[in-house]
Amino acid sequence: MLTKIMKWASIAGLFLAVLWRPSENFQLLLEFVVCAGAILVALDAVRAEEYVWATGFVAIALLFNPVVPVVLSREMFFWLGWVSVATFLASLVVLRPKPRLSLESLLARAQGIKSL
Numbered sequence: 001m002l003t004k005i006m007k008w009a010s011i012a013g014l015f016l017a018v019l020w021r022p023s024e025n026f027q028l029l030l031e032f033v034v035c036a037g038a039i040l041v042a043l044d045a046v047r048a049e050e051y052v053w054a055t056g057f058v059a060i061a062l063l064f065n066p067v068v069p070v071v072l073s074r075e076m077f078f079w080l081g082w083v084s085v086a087t088f089l090a091s092l093v094v095l096r097p098k099p100r101l102s103l104e105s106l107l108a109r110a111q112g113i114k115s116l
Contacts, residue, residue: 003037003040003041006037007088009033010034010084011085013033014084014088015029017081018077018078020056028066030054030064031065032066033067035065038058038060038061039057041053041057041088041095042054042061043060045057045095051093053091057087057091063084
């Protein structure tokens, strides 16, 4: 649930930043939100064994990291922002969480019992 919230927060922040040049304070907040969202999505992608997606989100996290900011021209930020928005939107569809097994089914598997 947290990952989904961070995806939507990243999408909203990037969308606003691409359409309107953010101030320094908003830029720092945007970098924190997008970087955190990208890291969470990358971790989910690794858990789902989607390593190409994980690599893409690590790249987004590095691009928007607030510790060592990457300085981009307005035009480059515009295009990378839209690519990042599209990537976060695609991850909402592609990287769906897998249903978790219940405790009973895990115990049954461990004991070799087949459930109905």
